[in-house]
Amino acid sequence: MLATAGLDVEYTRGEGNTLYYRRGDDEIAVLDFVGGYGSTLLGHSNPEIIEYARELLAAQTPIHAQFSRHPYANDVANQLNRIVRRELDSDEGYFAIFANSGAEAIEAGLKHAEFERFVRAAGLRAQIEADIEAAREASVPAAEIDALVAEVTAHNEALFAATPLFLSPVGAFHGKLAGSVQLTYNPNYRAVFSALAAQARFVPVDEPGALDEAVRAASQFAKSLVVEGGSVRVVERPFPVFAAVVLEPILGEGGIHEMPAAFTADVGRVAAELGIPVIIDEIQTGMGRTGAFLASSHLGLRGDYYAIAKSLGGGVAKAAVLLVKESRYLSDFELMHSSTFAKDSFSTLIASRVLDILEADARRCSTGRPSGAARSCWRRCARCARSSPTVVRLRARPRPDGGPGVREPGGVGFGGLARGGNASGFFGYYVSGFLLREHNIRTFPTSSAVYTLRFEPSAYIETADIERLAAALRDVCREIRDAGGARLAAIAEAVPHRNSAQTSEEIEE
Template identity: 30%
Template structure:
């Protein structure tokens, strides 16, 4: 059965992914099932997207109800779901204004445009960005330009100009790149694709201070590390260092394609105005109904407390696994965003994990990335450790 669909996909789809030879058909809870009926414990969550797992009743009922009402209107009109979702998301993110997009990459594009328009309005002559080495912000031309991986940038050059790269967690490196042309610093509050690198709180506070002293905006990319994954609604909230602009996506829609960028009122008042930025599908009623439902479920089910409890248990069990396995060099991460740097090829471990009925993915070279649905239990952690131990 699987071979039929794989052959059909390979014939028609553009080959931009190295896909695993699995055809997933349905999900239930934190498990996925392929077309042959094999069950997989999912510790990838669609790359940190499916925070509520699969088949969450309140979530799916909210989507079904909206499908029966209205799917699309365009942003020429207001809609109830967009108004509700924007208010809830702004409150959760502790920001003032929200713009809905279709993806995280689009959220980054909007954030970059907002920063440059703010500088233009202020007539500051600033236009450069400081980004971080080993960062990842997306695949479009602007997002690639601020991604700190040369392999992603080189095939598409020349990209947008005015981007300087500093070293993550090295404040002096950021200071050395900052000048009178810098309009914004952009960084992930916890680097994901680059290898799961947590931020040094002193570094984040120092970057905020540098930005304030030099009239520079701080953009935080919380697309992967946000929405509860690190135990706070957004990772920066644990450090008390508020950005001027923030990008988010992935888990905010629970699986429906939706992203957003948010900003303070100060930035909003002097940046994007009517005609500067737009989207046909962004903020459509279905996507916003998904965002609204996810935020309601976070509150009703006390998901942040759950993530902190299960996340601490996951860290403990991964540390025990790393201590007894020479093939694991280091564990790093926070709560339910974890990475194991391996001394053996990560691709081989992923393949063996799939044989054991476990889905995990890679990040930044030879790092095993573990980003399960936020609703996993300690029992699921134990099951995962057993399967991963065999794979290693």
């Protein structure tokens, strides 16, 4: 697949916004707009992070010291709490559950949410059992009571044994582990494993009332008994079917779509009505990526849980964390959930240094105006869209006053370039191969919206880099508009390490 698109390159080193590979005796520099899918907010091999990592390893920091005190993890939890409380203007704190990856942080969120649901279901079961005991004490024939109890028990046992449901937007991506993949919308990743874990109900974000309809369609009721006027009858009690709402503030793999305000308002309302947590996936969008530490704060969206990863490790360590609101945290959870490398000294100390860097430089963690590079990117992409309106389409947030047009995006790194048409699902990778081969620029399409290119560079991206990207995009647009993409397809013939099992005709097709 990599060879067919011309992307089968072995990178030998990385520095800043540049990856390097060898071509014979030459070292080829590639401008990287993939950014480790959001992991290299501070660039490849950030000098401060690399030097600190060397110091930690030279000091023989105890990476494997499980089931002991981890003050360095506590420090990261406190740093995150200070930042999140400030950004949300809230006094409530969050407990931190550490992990190795974003997908694992989501798994922890699903488990904690299910623990919450289990506690609610256990409370309902206890109430039903108390109702049954009260019914048995009523002046009603035992045979009649036994028949009613049998009816209630048979109905409830099937209900209590059923797996929970989660609510998530159409286009969502939350990882590919056994649980997180169930909340990933793309069926190519999910369908084969659908029997392994709890399922999601995917809700379109642009259809008013869709979230309420999804809840109504899946609602279930447990049965219980009540004594009224000397008789016993069966009643229904709402059963906790749903465990959580899980969403990204900006759909990443789903094509770079920000959650509409109406949908986020529905999320908060429906979650409150059901008594379930809102889990916000800030794995790609957090850490200042969009001009605020949490992209969801742009939307007025408040989470009960936040998943943070990728850039937390500074492009060096595997670090992730799930933040759970104090009022919802169940203290037994940490005895039920653990991970060998979670809270290790190396990754958490690196995470602490990353947070220090972000806090020290408002340009990378700010709710202020977009950086010069972000404004430059927006202007040049908009110019490209105007010159090739049948080829490229650009999206941004609506203006705050609701007027025509758009305002500039709120930070560095997240933008979308979309190409319509009824072409192969591999189209975006051919565009990426073309940009790599012709311009030494690295970017990829999003996995569930292959006509959308993702730009997620480091916060150190410069205006000159944006100019170079803009020139390359203009070349892509000209190629599609004027030549029907002939040079995009020709890349397959130019690949030096083509799969020998494929014929040239198959690759061209």
